[in-house]
Amino acid sequence: MFRLALFVILSIFVARAFWRLVDGVVEGLSGRSAGPGREIRGVPMARDPVCGTYVVPDRSVTVIDGRRQLFFCSTACRDRYRARAG
Secondary structure, X not given: OHHHHHHHHHHHHHHHXXXXXXXXXXXXXXXXXOOOOOOOOOOOOEEOOOOOOEEOHHXXXXXXXXXEEEEEOXXXXXXXXXXXXX
C-alpha cells in the first residue's frame, strides 16, 4: 500500500513537470508573453563610444560631455575617451 501511495505521488510530480515543460516550449515557440504578473521587460542599454560594448546606464561609468551624457563599460574606456577628446 505504501509503495502504491509513493508511486501515485511520484506520478503526479512527473506529470506536472512534463506539462510545465510542454507549456514552456509552446510558449517559447508561439512568442507569447510570460503571462499575467510575469511580464518580461527589457532594460534600456547604452553603447560605449570607445569599445562599442552595450552597458546598463545605472551600472556604468558616466561622463557628461557638453549636453550629453556618455556611458562607459570601464574606467579604462572612459580614460581613453578623455585622452582622444581632450
